[in-house]
Amino acid sequence: MIAYLSHDQVNSSLARRIGHRLGLDLIAFTLKDADQAVAADLLVLDLDSLPSDTRSKLFLRIGRGELRSGLAVHSYQMSASETRTLQAAGIRVARRLTAPVLVPARSR
Amino acid sequence: MSDTPDPGTMSAGELIDRLCDDFEKGWLNHNPLSLTDVLQTAPESVRPDLFRELLSVEREYREKDGRPLTAPEARMRFGAFGPWADAIIQAILAPTEHWDYNSAPKPETPSPLSQILDPQPEKLPITIGGFHIQRRIGRGGMGAVYLADDPLGSRQVAIKVMHPQHAADPTSRARFLREARSAMAIEHDHVVPVYQVGVDGDTPFLVMPVLKGESLEDRLTREPLPSITLVLKVGREMAEGLGAAHDKGLVHRDVKPGNTWLEGDPTSTDPTVQVRRTKVLDFGLARTADASDGISLSGLVVGTPAYMAPEQAAGRTVDGQADLFSLGAILYRMTTGKPAFDGPSLTAVLTAIATHTPASPIELNPAIPPALSELVVQLLSKAPEDRPESANAVAVALEAIEQGQPVLIGKPRGKQTASRLRRIAVPAILLCVFGGAAVAGRLLSNRWLGPATAGVTDKANLVVLVRRPGFDPKPLSEVVPLQNGDSLQARFRVAAGVHASLGYVNGSGRLEMLRSFEPRDTTYEAIWPGSGEGSELGPPPGTEFLFVCGRTDRAPTAAELQEAWTADAGWPALEPAERLLRIRPDEITSEGAGSRDLGKVVSFPESDQVKHRLEQFRDRLRGFPVLDGIVFRHK
Structure with missing residues (x-):
C-alpha cells in the first residue's frame, strides 16, 4: 500500500490519478488520519504542504538512524545538500509529484 | 480526446506534466519560456493546476540564479489571470521556514508525523496454514514471502502470502487460488513447484520450496x-x-x-x-x-x-x-x-x-x-x-x-496458410491496411512468398508504415523482394465494431472504393491477380494501389480518401507497364523501370517522391479516429 501524505488537494488528487493509472494501491492521507499510513509499504510526503517541522523531523531521524524504510518526498524547496542527505538515507526525492515518485524507475 | 480536458482526468494530468517538462527544459537550457505563454496554451480548466506547477518551477530556478521570484513581481506579471492566480502566488511564494540540518536539532514536538516516520516493527504472523513463520525473506506487489518450518517434517519452505488489501477482494482471491492451483499442475525441472495452496483465515497462501541461488x-x-x-x-x-x-x-x-x-x-x-x-x-x-x-500490474511491482x-x-x-x-x-x-x-x-x-x-x-x-x-x-x-x-x-x-x-x-x-506463389505479371500495387486496433493486416513478406528461383534475394522489399492509435507512425524498413510474375496476397481481419472499406487506385490515378466490410470480426483475403477462386476482393486489372481503411463510427467514404490521396499534386504518374523487379535494399538509385528492364536489379532513392507521397497520404489519414494500419508498397 502506498500512503501519500499531503495537505494540498491538487496534489492529493494528482496522486490518486497517477495511482489509478498505474493500478497502484494508493491512498491519500492528511495528518489527521496519518495513523492509517503507519503500515504503508511506501510513504510519500508532499513536504511543501505539510507543517514546516516535517522536514526537521525527517533530518532528525536520519541523523539518529531512526527513520522508517520506504519513504519518498517531493518538494520544490529543497536545497542540493538536503537532497543529497535524503537520498543518502535511501529516500526518493523529487521536485514534484510524478509517477516515478510512486514507483521505481525499473521493475525488478 | 476532448480539447478541454477535465482537470480530474488523466489526460489533464499528462498535459500538465508535458507542459511542465517543456517549461523546465527551457530553464535548464538557460533559455526559459514565458510562463504566461505556456499557461495560455493550456485550456482554461487546467490553468490553475498548471500555474501552480509552473510557478513552482520558476521559483526554484530563479532562486538558483540568485534572482528570487517575489510575490509582488508575480502579482504584477500574473495577477491579470484572476483571483485564483493570486491565491496560488500567495501559497507558493509566501515565506517558508528552511531547516538547516547542520544546526542543533529542535526539540521533538509530538505529532502524528512522528508516529509514521518512526521505524515500524516487523509484525510477523506466527503461523500460516500451520507452518511456523521464521522471518520474512521477500516482498513484492502481490504479497510477502516468509521462511517457515514445515510442522510435518524437518524441511523449511517458503510461504507466499497475498497482501491483505488484495485478499479482501473476492475476485482477486479467487483468481489467485485458481491460478496457484493451476501452477501446482506444472511439474517441470524449470518451473518452481507449488507444494500447497490454501487459505488461512481470509488470506490465501501458497507453499513453495526455499530456493538457493x-x-x-x-x-x-x-x-x-x-x-x-x-x-x-x-x-x-x-x-x-x-x-x-x-x-x-x-x-x-x-x-x-x-x-x-x-x-x-x-x-x-x-x-x-x-x-x-x-x-x-x-x-x-x-x-x-x-x-x-x-x-x-499490482502495487509496487509496477515499474x-x-x-x-x-x-x-x-x-x-x-x-x-x-x-x-x-x-x-x-x-x-x-x-x-x-x-x-x-x-x-x-x-x-x-x-x-x-x-x-x-x-x-x-x-x-x-x-x-x-x-x-x-x-x-x-x-x-x-x-x-x-x-x-x-x-x-x-x-x-x-x-x-x-x-x-x-x-x-x-x-x-x-506461414501455414499462405498461398503458393504464382508467376503472373504484376503491376505496381500499394496495399494499405487500416482498421481498428484489432485489425491485423498481414504483411507480404519472405515468409509468405517462399523461395522462387535461385539468386532471388531473401531480403524483404516492402516499405511498411505502421500507425497505432496514440502513437506517432513509424516506418518499418522491411521490404519484400518481388519478381515479375509474383502475386500479392494480403490477409486482414476486420474486428467487430470497425467499419472498413477496401479501395484501390486505378491506372488513371483515380481512387475507387471496391467494397465495404461489415463491422464484425472476420478475416478477409485480398489476392492479386484474382484467379476467380476467393478473388472477389481482387481489384480490376490496371490497379496500382489497394488499401483498406477503417473507422469505428462508419465506413470511410471514397470522397474522404480521394481528397487525402489527391491533395498533393506532385504524385508521379505510374504506367501499368512499369515494374520494379528485384530490389535489394542496399541498392537504392534513382533509376525508373520499364518493361525493358525486366530481370534487372532496379531500385529507387530513399527520398523518392513516391515515398514522400506515401508519407503525406499517411499523414492525412491521421484524421481517421481508428487507425492501426500497415501501408506497404509493392512495385
Whole structure:
C-alpha cells in the first residue's frame, strides 16, 4: 500500500490519478488520519504542504538512524545538500509529484 | 480526446506534466519560456493546476540564479489571470521556514508525523496454514514471502502470502487460488513447484520450496553481459519451463529477470555450480486484482514494463506468445547488456514497445552467434504470429545453437496458410491496411512468398508504415523482394465494431472504393491477380494501389480518401507497364523501370517522391479516429 501524505488537494488528487493509472494501491492521507499510513509499504510526503517541522523531523531521524524504510518526498524547496542527505538515507526525492515518485524507475 | 480536458482526468494530468517538462527544459537550457505563454496554451480548466506547477518551477530556478521570484513581481506579471492566480502566488511564494540540518536539532514536538516516520516493527504472523513463520525473506506487489518450518517434517519452505488489501477482494482471491492451483499442475525441472495452496483465515497462501541461488535480475545487475554459454543455458531452460506451462494452458504474463531463478551457488567459481538450473517463478500468479492484462500490474511491482509484449501492454488478449516476447526481451538484455525497450517514463517505454524495433543483438555485440541474434529478433516481433510457434520450438533452437548445430526456428503460424506463389505479371500495387486496433493486416513478406528461383534475394522489399492509435507512425524498413510474375496476397481481419472499406487506385490515378466490410470480426483475403477462386476482393486489372481503411463510427467514404490521396499534386504518374523487379535494399538509385528492364536489379532513392507521397497520404489519414494500419508498397 502506498500512503501519500499531503495537505494540498491538487496534489492529493494528482496522486490518486497517477495511482489509478498505474493500478497502484494508493491512498491519500492528511495528518489527521496519518495513523492509517503507519503500515504503508511506501510513504510519500508532499513536504511543501505539510507543517514546516516535517522536514526537521525527517533530518532528525536520519541523523539518529531512526527513520522508517520506504519513504519518498517531493518538494520544490529543497536545497542540493538536503537532497543529497535524503537520498543518502535511501529516500526518493523529487521536485514534484510524478509517477516515478510512486514507483521505481525499473521493475525488478 | 476532448480539447478541454477535465482537470480530474488523466489526460489533464499528462498535459500538465508535458507542459511542465517543456517549461523546465527551457530553464535548464538557460533559455526559459514565458510562463504566461505556456499557461495560455493550456485550456482554461487546467490553468490553475498548471500555474501552480509552473510557478513552482520558476521559483526554484530563479532562486538558483540568485534572482528570487517575489510575490509582488508575480502579482504584477500574473495577477491579470484572476483571483485564483493570486491565491496560488500567495501559497507558493509566501515565506517558508528552511531547516538547516547542520544546526542543533529542535526539540521533538509530538505529532502524528512522528508516529509514521518512526521505524515500524516487523509484525510477523506466527503461523500460516500451520507452518511456523521464521522471518520474512521477500516482498513484492502481490504479497510477502516468509521462511517457515514445515510442522510435518524437518524441511523449511517458503510461504507466499497475498497482501491483505488484495485478499479482501473476492475476485482477486479467487483468481489467485485458481491460478496457484493451476501452477501446482506444472511439474517441470524449470518451473518452481507449488507444494500447497490454501487459505488461512481470509488470506490465501501458497507453499513453495526455499530456493538457493539468486534471481536472474541480481545476476545481471552484477554481470550485465554474462557468457554466451550461460545465456543459451538460461534461455533454453526458461523456454522449456514456459513450454511445459503453455502445454497446460497456463500463461505467465510477467516473465522477467526478477521472476527467473538461477538455482545454484552464486559464490562458486565453477560456472556449473553457480547456476545448476534455471527455474521460472510465479507462474500464473502475476495477474492482479483488476484482471487486466495491460500495464496495471499490482502495487509496487509496477515499474517499467520493459519485458511486456505489445499486445499485453495494449490491453489485448494474450497467449503464450506474450511470454515468448518477454523471453526475447530477456535474451536481448543478456546478449547486449541493455534493455531492448527503454525510456525515461512508463509512457516512453510503452511507446518503445509498440513502435520501436531495437537493433539486432549482433549489431551491438558481434560476439554472439548470428542464429541467436536472429532468434531474439524473431521473438521480439511486434505481431505474435511472427514469433516462433512455441516455447518448445525456441528451446529446440537454443539447444541447437548450444551444440553448434544448424538451427531451424519454428515458422510463424501465418506461414501455414499462405498461398503458393504464382508467376503472373504484376503491376505496381500499394496495399494499405487500416482498421481498428484489432485489425491485423498481414504483411507480404519472405515468409509468405517462399523461395522462387535461385539468386532471388531473401531480403524483404516492402516499405511498411505502421500507425497505432496514440502513437506517432513509424516506418518499418522491411521490404519484400518481388519478381515479375509474383502475386500479392494480403490477409486482414476486420474486428467487430470497425467499419472498413477496401479501395484501390486505378491506372488513371483515380481512387475507387471496391467494397465495404461489415463491422464484425472476420478475416478477409485480398489476392492479386484474382484467379476467380476467393478473388472477389481482387481489384480490376490496371490497379496500382489497394488499401483498406477503417473507422469505428462508419465506413470511410471514397470522397474522404480521394481528397487525402489527391491533395498533393506532385504524385508521379505510374504506367501499368512499369515494374520494379528485384530490389535489394542496399541498392537504392534513382533509376525508373520499364518493361525493358525486366530481370534487372532496379531500385529507387530513399527520398523518392513516391515515398514522400506515401508519407503525406499517411499523414492525412491521421484524421481517421481508428487507425492501426500497415501501408506497404509493392512495385
